[in-house]
Amino acid sequence: MAKILIVDDSKTSRKILRGILEGAGHSVIGEGSNGEEGFLKYKELHPDVVTLDITMPTMDGIEALQLLKKEDENAKVIMITALGQKEKMIQAIKYGASEFITKPFEDDDVINAVQKVMEEKKV
Amino acid sequence: MVEYILGNYMVSTGKISQKQLDNILDKQDQVRVKLGLIAVSEGMITQEQAEEINRLQSTCDKRFGDIAIEKGYMTQVQLEKILKMQGNAYLIFVQSLVDAEVLKAEEMENVIDSFRKENGYGLSDMEIIKSDDVEKIVPLFLPTEAEEFEEAIGIAVRAIIRCIDRHTYPGKAEMVTEVLEDQMVSQKLEGKTVKTTGFVEAEGGMLELASVYGREAFEGMNEDVLDAGAEFLNCINGMYSATISAKESELELMPPEYFMAGGKITGNKICRIPLWVKNKKLYFVVAE
Ligand SMILES: [Mg+2]
Numbered sequence: 111m112a113k114i115l116i117v118d119d120s121k122t123s124r125k126i127l128r129g130i131l132e133g134a135g136h137s138v139i140g141e142g143s144n145g146e147e148g149f150l151k152y153k154e155l156h157p158d159v160v161t162l163d164i165t166m167p168t169m170d171g172i173e174a175l176q177l178l179k180k181e182d183e184n185a186k187v188i189m190i191t192a193l194g195q196k197e198k199m200i201q202a203i204k205y206g207a208s209e210f211i212t213k214p215f216e217d218d219d220v221i222n223a224v225q226k227v228m229e230e231k232k233v
Numbered sequence: 234m235v236e237y238i239l240g241n242y243m244v245s246t247g248k249i250s251q252k253q254l255d256n257i258l259d260k261q262d263q264v265r266v267k268l269g270l271i272a273v274s275e276g277m278i279t280q281e282q283a284e285e286i287n288r289l290q291s292t293c294d295k296r297f298g299d300i301a302i303e304k305g306y307m308t309q310v311q312l313e314k315i316l317k318m319q320g321n322a323y324l325i326f327v328q329s330l331v332d333a334e335v336l337k338a339e340e341m342e343n344v345i346d347s348f349r350k351e352n353g354y355g356l357s358d359m360e361i362i363k364s365d366d367v368e369k370i371v372p373l374f375l376p377t378e379a380e381e382f383e384e385a386i387g388i389a390v391r392a393i394i395r396c397i398d399r400h401t402y403p404g405k406a407e408m409v410t411e412v413l414e415d416q417m418v419s420q421k422l423e424g425k426t427v428k429t430t431g432f433v434e435a436e437g438g439m440l441e442l443a444s445v446y447g448r449e450a451f452e453g454m455n456e457d458v459l460d461a462g463a464e465f466l467n468c469i470n471g472m473y474s475a476t477i478s479a480k481e482s483e484l485e486l487m488p489p490e491y492f493m494a495g496g497k498i499t500g501n502k503i504c505r506i507p508l509w510v511k512n513k514k515l516y517f518v519v520a521e
Contacts, residue, residue, distance in 0.1 A: 119488060122447045122461040129448065165467065167488040192471025193292060197483055212292045213468045214396055214446065219288070 112228050115140045115157035117148030117174065118190060119166040126215050127161055127190075134221045145169030149177045152185070159227050161211070163190045164198050172201050179206045186227045234394075235365040236261060236326035237402040237509070242348050249335050257329045258400075265325065268297045271315045278306045291396050294388050294472045322365040352405070367391055374403045379504040382519040385430060385473050386506055389517050392469045397445045398510050406506035412518050416454055417496035418463040419518075420470055420489035424482050430470055431498050431518040432462050438508060438515025459491035 114136055118124045121143075128138045140155045142148030146169050152160060160178065164171035171189060178185045188209040189202045199210060208230065209223040240254045269283040278286075278301060286300045293300075298316070301307040330336040336344075349359050354373065361369045371387050379386070386406070393401045412433060419431035432439055434454065439462050444451045447461030467489045474484040500520030507516055 120460055120464045121457060122464045126448055165486050165488050170488075192467050192474070192486060194471045194474030194476070194478055194483065195486065196478065197485075213464070213471070214291055216288045216291060 112136045112158040112224055113139045113155075114224070115142065115148065115151055115155060115160045117142040117145070117151075117160060117166075117171075118163035119143055120163070123163065123190070123213070123215075127220065130215065130217045130220045131224065133217075134224075136224060145171065145174030145177070148174050149181070152178055153181060158186065158231065159224055160185065160187045161190055162187050162207075164195060164202070165192065172198060172205065175202060175205045175207060186231055188223050188227060234367055234370060234400075234402050235323045235362055237400055238362065238370075239323075239326065239344065239348065241402075241509075243344060246347070248344060249330070253333065253335045257326070257333055257335070260333075261325060261329050262400075265322070266319060268315060268319055271318050272301065272307065272311075275311075275315060275318075277311050277315070282306050292468075294391055294476060321363070323363040367394060371403055374506065375406045375504070376408055378408050378502070379406055379519075381502075381521070382504045384476060385428070385519045386504070386517065388473045388476065389430070389469050390508065392472060393442065393508065393510060396465070396468075397442050400512075401508055401510050404507035404509070404514075406504055409503050409505050412496075412498040412503060412505060412516075412520075414496055414516075415494045416459065416492065417498070417518075418459050418466050418489060418491040419496065419498055420463070420466050421487040422470055422474065422484040423487060424474075424477065424484040426521055428484070429498050429500060429518075429520045430466060430473075431496075431520075432466055433496070433505075433516040433518060435507065435514040435516055437513035438510045441511040441513045442515065454493075456491070456493060459493065463489035463491045 114131055116124050116127050116138055124141050131138055139157055140151045142151045144166055162171045162174055175187055178187060186208050188211055189207045190211050192213050208227045211219055211223050243249045244251050244254050272278045273280055273283050286297055289300050298312040302309060327341050331338050345359055358373055371390050372383050375383060390403060414433045416434040417431050419429055422428045440451055440458055443458040443461035446465040451458045470486050477484055498518050498520050503520040505516050505518045507514055
């Protein structure tokens with residue numbers, strides 16, 4: 111089971127993600143509502159996995175991803191995105207994102223993405 | 234969709250009562266078999282494949298049958314066969330009206346005729362409505378000036394049908410000079426031009442939409458309702474961006490915004506279409 115940090119500007123998205131992840135037995139150890147808050151929480155909490163929303167005001171997910179990876183090159187980050195954001199996804203891959211989840215959330219997609227990242231982590 | 238469009242018209246003209254309509258639609262809902270169930274029971278696809286298609290359907294702008302064919306799970310001929318088995322929603326509706334003894338079959342022609350004339354539709358338009366094909370019905374509700382918004386509106390309506398309420402139906406859209414309403418959500422999409430889309434609360438439709446998307450039974454309007462509405466709008470705009478980027482350049486989604494008071498959408502061209510979600514009204518707006 112993974113210790114997870116959720117970073118998303120939307121309360122709705124944070125709540126849905128938390129519900130799905132806790133329902134699958136993971137533990138959500140923190141939440142951040144923007145990129146900067148997410149970065150600070152990461153340094154404080156050392157989660158196994160971060161779910162990071164791409165579309166956020168002030169500091170978006172791409173910028174936050176770069177900060178996280180600079181802080182910890184082994185950080186496991188799952189990007190949350192709407193459909194049709196290919197350019198942002200290409201950037202995210204370039205900066206080391208591990209997985210992607212497309213909104214609207216499907217429980218199985220979320221659970222599978224976390225499982226995949228945790229397996230990578232073991233290797 | 235056709236049973237809701239015609240059913241509500243019949244209620245508004247006093248042909249049948251709201252209660253009669255609700256009863257008929259309830260019964261019809263229990264009878265109408267899902268395409269996935271028919272395909273599985275006919276041995277065309279497996280239960281796992283049906284579930285996979287359902288999952289994919291919620292995140293993209295495609296119909297069940299389209300995905301099944303794309304994935305190679307089913308042929309076009311097989312799809313046509315199960316569509317026929319599922320039956321035509323209009324005829325099932327007429328049958329239900331007759332069975333409930335609220336209308337005789339021959340009276341339906343008058344209903345169709347007055348509906349057609351009142352809305353300025355042609356005979357071929359009525360065939361489209363009877364076909365219950367959402368993709369073709371939605372454009373009938375748009376003014377000609379809204380042609381460039383047809384795709385965005387179509388994607389929004391289909392997404393609401395797939396993800397929120399499969400009985401969602403539209404009313405007549407109109408061009409407006411600005412949208413000034415207290416409670417709304419909006420999002421800018423930046424590409425070759427800047428578009429804005431939004432949901433505006435009217436008679437509880439936003440509350441219904443937010444409750445389903447937010448997985449929470451909201452009781453009244455508050456910021457959480459609007460946050461859920463804004464997130465769903467973001468999903469819809471992502472689907473729209475994916476469609477547009479296949480043809481021209483990608484649209485970048487700006488963070489969605491919400492307003493508890495004094496919301497506003499401006500643009501050179503604005504189209505507003507009423508939608509009934511769980512029979513409660515809200516507006517979807519597109520502006521450029
Ligand atoms: Mg966001």
